[in-house]
Amino acid sequence: KTRVFTVANQKGGVGKTTTAVNIAAALAMGGLKVLVIDLDPQGNACTALGVDREELAGMYEVLVNEQLLSQVVVKVAGFPNLECAPADIELAGAEINMVGFVSRESRLKLALEKFLAEREATGTRLDYVIIDCPPSLGLLTINALTAAEEVLVPIQCEYYSLEGLTLLLKTLQQVQQMLNQKVRISTIVLTMFDSRTRLANDVANNVREHFPNELIDVPIPRAVRISEAPSFNQTVMTYDASSPGAVAYMTVAREIARRGSGE
Amino acid sequence: KTRVFTVANQKGGVGKTTTAVNIAAALAMGGLKVLVIDLDPQGNACTALGVDREELAGMYEVLVNEQLLSQVVVKVAGFPNLECAPADIELAGAEINMVGFVSRESRLKLALEKFLAEREATGTRLDYVIIDCPPSLGLLTINALTAAEEVLVPIQCEYYSLEGLTLLLKTLQQVQQMLNQKVRISTIVLTMFDSRTRLANDVANNVREHFPNELIDVPIPRAVRISEAPSFNQTVMTYDASSPGAVAYMTVAREIARRGSGE
Numbered sequence: 459k460t461r462v463f464t465v466a467n468q469k470g471g472v473g474k475t476t477t478a479v480n481i482a483a484a485l486a487m488g489g490l491k492v493l494v495i496d497l498d499p500q501g502n503a504c505t506a507l508g509v510d511r512e513e514l515a516g517m518y519e520v521l522v523n524e525q526l527l528s529q530v531v532v533k534v535a536g537f538p539n540l541e542c543a544p545a546d547i548e549l550a551g552a553e554i555n556m557v558g559f560v561s562r563e564s565r566l567k568l569a570l571e572k573f574l575a576e577r578e579a580t581g582t583r584l585d586y587v588i589i590d591c592p593p594s595l596g597l598l599t600i601n602a603l604t605a606a607e608e609v610l611v612p613i614q615c616e617y618y619s620l621e622g623l624t625l626l627l628k629t630l631q632q633v634q635q636m637l638n639q640k641v642r643i644s645t646i647v648l649t650m651f652d653s654r655t656r657l658a659n660d661v662a663n664n665v666r667e668h669f670p671n672e673l674i675d676v677p678i679p680r681a682v683r684i685s686e687a688p689s690f691n692q693t694v695m696t697y698d699a700s701s702p703g704a705v706a707y708m709t710v711a712r713e714i715a716r717r718g719s720g721e
Numbered sequence: 722k723t724r725v726f727t728v729a730n731q732k733g734g735v736g737k738t739t740t741a742v743n744i745a746a747a748l749a750m751g752g753l754k755v756l757v758i759d760l761d762p763q764g765n766a767c768t769a770l771g772v773d774r775e776e777l778a779g780m781y782e783v784l785v786n787e788q789l790l791s792q793v794v795v796k797v798a799g800f801p802n803l804e805c806a807p808a809d810i811e812l813a814g815a816e817i818n819m820v821g822f823v824s825r826e827s828r829l830k831l832a833l834e835k836f837l838a839e840r841e842a843t844g845t846r847l848d849y850v851i852i853d854c855p856p857s858l859g860l861l862t863i864n865a866l867t868a869a870e871e872v873l874v875p876i877q878c879e880y881y882s883l884e885g886l887t888l889l890l891k892t893l894q895q896v897q898q899m900l901n902q903k904v905r906i907s908t909i910v911l912t913m914f915d916s917r918t919r920l921a922n923d924v925a926n927n928v929r930e931h932f933p934n935e936l937i938d939v940p941i942p943r944a945v946r947i948s949e950a951p952s953f954n955q956t957v958m959t960y961d962a963s964s965p966g967a968v969a970y971m972t973v974a975r976e977i978a979r980r981g982s983g984e
C-alpha cells in the first residue's frame with residue numbers, strides 16, 4: 459500500500475521543504491518508488507530537486523482545472539525512483555480561486571486516488587507520496603491533509619515553533635472530523651538543531667516529553683551544507699552524502715520506512 | 722506625518738516578526754511613538770512584546786466585524802512609546818472568510834485611517850506604524866500592502882530567499898496598480914547573516930547589486946540572543962541591549978528614521 463505523507467507546519471522556515479526533499483531522496487536512494495508533490499507556490503521543492511517548473515503545467519492545473527496528475531508528474535534527474543509534481547506560479551492564487559469550488563478541500567485527494575489506481579494497474583505502484591506544503595493552514599494545506607494518511611511535522615528547535623503547534627493540532631482535528639478520519643501525525647522531526655544552545659535543547663526536551671511516540675529522536679543538525687545544496691539544485695543527499703545533515707536525514711528516512719513495515 | 726510600514730516576505734522564517742518588533746522597540750526607545758499591528762494568526766509579534774492575546778479582541782474583529790482599531794490597541798509593558806494591536810487566533814480563518822466581503826482588500830486601510838485621524842485630533846499622533854505579516858500573499862498581506870506607504874522586506878541570507886522576491890514584486894505591482902499607488906519598497910534588511918559562509922556573502926552581494934538604494938547595508942547577524950529573547954517575552958533590545966544583534970537592529974532603526982526625515 460502506498461504511504462501518503464503531508465509535510466506540514468504553518469510556522470514559516472522550519473524546514474518543511476528541506477525535510478520533504480531529503481527524506482524523499484533518501485527513500486528513493488534505498489530503492490523505494492517516491493513521488494514529491496510540491497504544493498507551495500514558491501516551488502522550493504522543485505528547486506531542490508532540479509525540476510524546472512517554468513515550462514511545465516503543475517499542481518494549479520490539477521487542483522483548479524482538473525488536469526490529470528499523470529500529465530504533470532516528471533522524473534527527477536539522477537534518481538531512477540524519484541518523481542515530482544511541480545508547483546506552478548499560479549498556485550499563489552489557488553487559495554482565493556478555490557474558495558467557491560465544489561469539494562474544494564478534496565480536489566487533491568480525488569486526483570491522487572485516480573493517479574495511484576492508474577499506477578497500480580500498470581504495475582508501477584508507488585511506495586511513498588510526500589506532499590510539501592506552504593507555511594499556512596489555508597486550502598492548499600487542507601487539501602494535503604485531506605489527501606494523506608500520515609502527517610510529518612518538522613519542528614525547528616526555536617521558541618516560536620512550539621507556539622504554532624496548538625493551531626496545527628486544532629486544524630488537524632477539524633480535518634479528521636469532517637474530511638479525512640484516517641489522517642494522523644505519525645512522524646515528528648527536529649530540525650536546525652544546534653546542540654550548543656540551551657534553547658535548542660529546551661525545545662527538543664519539550665518535544666520528547668509531549669510527543670514521545672511520534673518523534674524520531676535523531677535531530678537534524680543546523681548545517682551549512684544543507685542550506686547550500688539548493689543553490690546547486692540538489693538535495694544534501696547527493697550534494698554531500700557523508701555530511702552530518704545527510705547522515706541524519708538518511709537515518710530518519712530508514713526509521714520512517716521501518717515504522718511503516720511494522721504497521 | 723505618520724510613516725506606515727508593512728514588513729512582508731511570503732518566504733517563511735526569514736525574520737519578519739523579529740525585524741518588526743526589534744525595529745519598533747528601537748524606534749520607541751528613541752522616543753518615537755510606535756504602533757505594531759500583528760496580522761499573523763500565529764501572533765509571534767505579541768509573544769515578543771509580552772502582549773497576552775488570549776484575553777483580548779484583536780485584528781480579526783477589526784477586519785471582519787469592523788471593530789474600531791482604538792478598541793483593540795494595548796500598551797506594551799516597559800515601553801512608554803510602544804503599543805500593539807494583537808492578532809487573535811480567529812485571524813487564521815480571516816483569509817477564507819473575507820473573500821466575499823465588500824472592499825475586502827481595504828479594510829485595514831480604512832480602519833487605520835480612522836485611527837490615525839483620532840490620534841491626530843487628540844494630540845497623540847503616532848510617528849510609526851509597523852505591520853507584521855504572515856508568510857503568504859493572501860488577503861491579510863494584501864490588506865497590509867494597501868494600508869501602508871512603505872514596505873520593509875527582510876531577506877534571509879539563504880538561497881531560497883532570492884527566489885521568492887519575484888513573486889513579491891509581482892504582487893506589489895498589482896497592489897500599486899489597483900489598490901494603493903503610493904506603496905513602495907523603501908527598505909531592505911539582510912537577516913541571519915553568518916559572515917563565515919560563502920552562501921550568506923553571495924546572497925548579500927546579490928542584494929547589494931539589485932537593490933542598492935533600498936538596502937540598509939548593516940546585516941543583522943545570526944545570533945542566539947535574538948532567538949532566545951521571545952522565550953522571555955522580550956525583544957533582544959531589552960533582553961540583551963549590548964549584544965551584536967541588538968546593536969545591529971538599533972543601527973538599522975536609526976537609518977530608517979534618518980531616511981524618513983530627509984524625505
Ligand SMILES: Nc1ncnc2c1ncn2[C@@H]1O[C@H](COP(=O)(O)OP(=O)(O)OP(=O)(O)O)[C@@H](O)[C@H]1O
Pocket residue numbers: 469470471472473474475476477498502591592593649650651678679680681682684685686688703731732733734856879880881882
Ligand atoms: N538543518 C538545516 N541546517 C541549516 N539550514 C537549514 C536546515 N534546514 C533548512 N535549512 C535552511 O533554512 C531555510 C528554511 O528551510 P525550508 O525552506 O526548508 O523551510 P520551510 O518550512 O519549507 O519554509 P517555508 O515555510 O517558506 O515553506 C532554508 O534556507 C534552508 O536551506
Ligand SMILES: Nc1ncnc2c1ncn2[C@@H]1O[C@H](COP(=O)(O)OP(=O)(O)OP(=O)(O)O)[C@@H](O)[C@H]1O
Pocket residue numbers: 468469470471593616617618619732733734735736737738739740761765854855856912913914941942943944945947948949951966
Ligand atoms: N538574526 C537572527 N539570529 C538568530 N535567530 C534569528 C534571527 N532572526 C530571527 N531568528 C529566529 O529565526 C526564526 C524565524 O524568525 P521569525 O519568526 O522572525 O521569521 P518570520 O519571517 O516572522 O517567520 P514567519 O514566516 O513564520 O512569520 C525565529 O525562531 C527567530 O527567533
Ligand SMILES: [Mg+2]
Pocket residue numbers: 474475476498502591592
Ligand atoms: Mg517550504
Ligand SMILES: [Mg+2]
Pocket residue numbers: 737738739761765854855
Ligand atoms: Mg512572523
